Structure formats: structure tokens, C-alpha cells
Amino acid sequence: MNMRVHTGLSIVAVVFTAYLAVGGLVWTSPVSQPALFIAALSLYLVTTWLCVFWDFAPRPAGAEPRGEEAPAGALPKGASLPLWLCVLVLATTVLVPLATWSAVDEGARLQPFATWSLGGIGALLTIVTVRRRPLYAWIGVVLLGVSSSLWIGLPNSLALGLVGAAVWVIVAQLLTGLVDRAAVDTAELTGIQRRSFEWLASQEGRRRERRVRVQQALAVAGPLLIRTIESDGDLEPEERERARLAEGSLRDELRGPRLLDEAVRARLQQARLRGSTVTVLDEGGLDAVSPAALERIRADLAEALAGASSERIYIRTSPHPRVAVTVVGRSRRREDPDGDEVVDLWHEIAHPRPTLDR
Structure with a gap:
């Protein structure tokens, strides 16, 4: 009261x-x-x-x-x-x-x-x-x-x-x-109003994120699409390579935006230039991660990709409470190029432990 x-x-x-x-x-x-x-x-x-x-006597706010x-x-x-x-x-x-x-x-x-x-x-x-x-x-x-x-x-x-x-x-x-x-x-109406505001805020955030993604896609793929239309699909080898890299970059932005920063994007670009096929998937597990912890995960991911030479590289987030990201590389053996692929890269990035202020 x-x-x-x-x-x-x-x-x-x-x-x-x-x-x-x-x-x-x-x-x-x-x-x-x-x-x-x-x-x-x-x-x-x-x-x-x-x-x-x-x-x-008045009680503190929230006291039962x-x-x-x-x-x-x-x-x-x-x-x-x-x-x-x-x-x-x-x-x-x-x-x-x-x-x-x-x-x-x-x-x-x-x-x-x-x-x-x-x-x-x-x-x-x-x-x-x-x-x-x-x-x-x-x-x-x-x-x-x-x-x-x-x-x-x-x-x-x-x-x-x-x-x-x-x-x-x-x-x-x-x-x-x-x-x-x-x-x-009154409490029920307040809760409904709060949930509606949260839903509207989340929708606005999603719309803003979609606009950013569209702008990035237009910046990356716009010139190539114009060139493709102008040449009726007859592209030079260099232009085809640029189109392949642009497609990979757009897939990364759509499938795993929380894993990307400038360093990780550069490593992914380098891996594709070496001829690797890279797949990035954010399947959850990083929603509750703090910005500082997410920054450390990205730094570890960029370091893991620095020397990766696998033919196929898969980067997936993990819902596991200990493992944040898994990096897997698969390639064919040089002595048996027609055989099955084997795992030649396996790297797990653990969730950073919270640091306590002393």
C-alpha cells in the first residue's frame, strides 16, 4: 500500500x-x-x-x-x-x-x-x-x-x-x-503492457537488423549483380571468384552474425581465397553471453582460423554449457584424392570464465 x-x-x-x-x-x-x-x-x-x-514502518522496495x-x-x-x-x-x-x-x-x-x-x-x-x-x-x-x-x-x-x-x-x-x-x-495489465513493449522493441530491433543486413548485401553484391546483368552472365574468371567470395560473405552475415568481427571476416576471406569451402552456423548458445566474453570467443575463432588449410571448414556454435564454438576441418588425403574425407582440424572454444573483481 x-x-x-x-x-x-x-x-x-x-x-x-x-x-x-x-x-x-x-x-x-x-x-x-x-x-x-x-x-x-x-x-x-x-x-x-x-x-x-x-x-x-515502511519496508524497502521489493521486501516481502x-x-x-x-x-x-x-x-x-x-x-x-x-x-x-x-x-x-x-x-x-x-x-x-x-x-x-x-x-x-x-x-x-x-x-x-x-x-x-x-x-x-x-x-x-x-x-x-x-x-x-x-x-x-x-x-x-x-x-x-x-x-x-x-x-x-x-x-x-x-x-x-x-x-x-x-x-x-x-x-x-x-x-x-x-x-x-x-x-x-492492475498487476496483470502492467505485465501485459510490459510484454507488449518488449515485443515491439524486439520487432524494431529485428527490423533494424534486417535493414543493416540488406545494406551490407547491397554493398557487397550490388556491383557484382549489376555487372552480371550487364554481361548477361558472361563474367571473367576474376569476377566469378569475387562473386563466390561475396556469396560466402553474405551467407556468413545471415547465418552467424554473432560470430563475426573484422578479424574473423578477414580470416574467413583468406580461407576462401586458399580454396576452402567455409560454412558458418549460429545454432544458439551465445544469446546470454556478455559482450566481453563474445569478444574473447571471436578472438579465439580468428586465431583458430589463422592457419586452417582444410578443404571444408565448418564453424558452429554449441548449446553445450562448456563449449561455445566448434571448428571442424575435413580434407581428402593427398595419397588418396578420390577417397573419403578425414578430419584434419578440430578445435573447441570454451565459454570464457567470468572474471571476479578483486
Whole structure:
């Protein structure tokens, strides 16, 4: 709950309960046991204000409240009252009317200063309901009804405040439930809005990346495509070689952009100039890698490709928790050029370990 709202409601509760207690001090007839009467008022005020100010101090953001856990998806609720305080409330519900009516003469038990406890205890039970203990509030209503009926009779109890106490508890429970429902709905709507913003941001990032890729493709392949159209496909050997290299570069940019930097692109270009067929595939595993770790992986990849002379070179990312990238080279044996290819290059690049600041 917002701290300002909490403070405002607490002030209202204190002022209202103090007003009810002061009403009990307006004696319109003699009180036979004034000390007992004032002791009942004091017990009532102490118990009520304990319920109001229990766990009043603001908690740090994100801290879980003590007491009953909030249902799944609900916003954090105010702390519920502890069990010992609920027992004190029930004891106060029984003792305060008992002491009040015992302290006055039998003929004055229907006077407003003698029946203040009906409204006062009703306000106390309303506070208990708001503090997430509705069961104890209803037990208090029953106890209040039984004790008041024994002292002044059920009809007088209903007419002088028992019905109002029950109505207050009902209204407090309904309003608390509605506020909680509204809090849950607000949390769900906030989550939906956040997810929609994240989806829009990801789509914008993808569109921006596609524009960059298209611009790179046009920069690399545009002149060659124009030349191919102009010559009707009759290209010089050098132009065909440039087209082969451009196609390989475009495939690298589309299939494994996270593995590429200037050094890696240069090594791939050199391998293709030596006649190697290079395949780069990003199959996941690097999404959660930090920029610094990704930079070290690229540096290791460029070093692994520095002296690669295999006929076919395969570079793949790995979902393995330890291995980040695997580089495999395959070639035919010189003594058996028509035989099967064998692996002549195998290099695994491990995920860099995070460095701890000392």
C-alpha cells in the first residue's frame, strides 16, 4: 500500500477511535466504579492503536511482508496482524463491555456513555478486518453479540450498535476484497503492457537488423549483380571468384552474425581465397553471453582460423554449457584424392570464465 495512503488511513482510524473513547467519558449519570471504566477505555485504546500501528514502518522496495502470503499474481499486501494480537483483540472484545457495564449502575446501562463499547468494538473489529484477519473479526462480532445480549438484551444490543458493528465488518471485508482484485488486475495489465513493449522493441530491433543486413548485401553484391546483368552472365574468371567470395560473405552475415568481427571476416576471406569451402552456423548458445566474453570467443575463432588449410571448414556454435564454438576441418588425403574425407582440424572454444573483481 502507498505509504501516504497508509498514513492517512491510520490517522483517520486513530481520530475516530479516540472520538468513540471520548464519548464514553461523557458521563450523564454517576459511575459507581470510575477506575474500572477508565481501565476499560485504556485497554480499548491500547489494543486498537496496536492494531493500527502494527508493522507501520515502511519496508524497502521489493521486501516481502510478514504474515499471510499474498495469492499468486496479487500485489504485495499489508502485513496481517500476529496471532497474539488477534487473541488480545478477542480478549478486549469480551473484557471492555464487561468492565463498562459492570462499572455503571443497572439503570444507566442503556445510556450512550455506557453503550459506547458497541461502536468502539465494532471499529476495532473493522480495523482487524482491514489488517487481513476477517475470521477473528467475525469471532469478535459473535462474542460482542453474546456479551451485550447478556447485559442489556438482544433487542437493545441490535438497536444500540451491534448491527452497525456487523455492517462495518461486512463493508470492510468487501472493500478489501475489491481492492485486492483491482490490485491483481492492475498487476496483470502492467505485465501485459510490459510484454507488449518488449515485443515491439524486439520487432524494431529485428527490423533494424534486417535493414543493416540488406545494406551490407547491397554493398557487397550490388556491383557484382549489376555487372552480371550487364554481361548477361558472361563474367571473367576474376569476377566469378569475387562473386563466390561475396556469396560466402553474405551467407556468413545471415547465418552467424554473432560470430563475426573484422578479424574473423578477414580470416574467413583468406580461407576462401586458399580454396576452402567455409560454412558458418549460429545454432544458439551465445544469446546470454556478455559482450566481453563474445569478444574473447571471436578472438579465439580468428586465431583458430589463422592457419586452417582444410578443404571444408565448418564453424558452429554449441548449446553445450562448456563449449561455445566448434571448428571442424575435413580434407581428402593427398595419397588418396578420390577417397573419403578425414578430419584434419578440430578445435573447441570454451565459454570464457567470468572474471571476479578483486
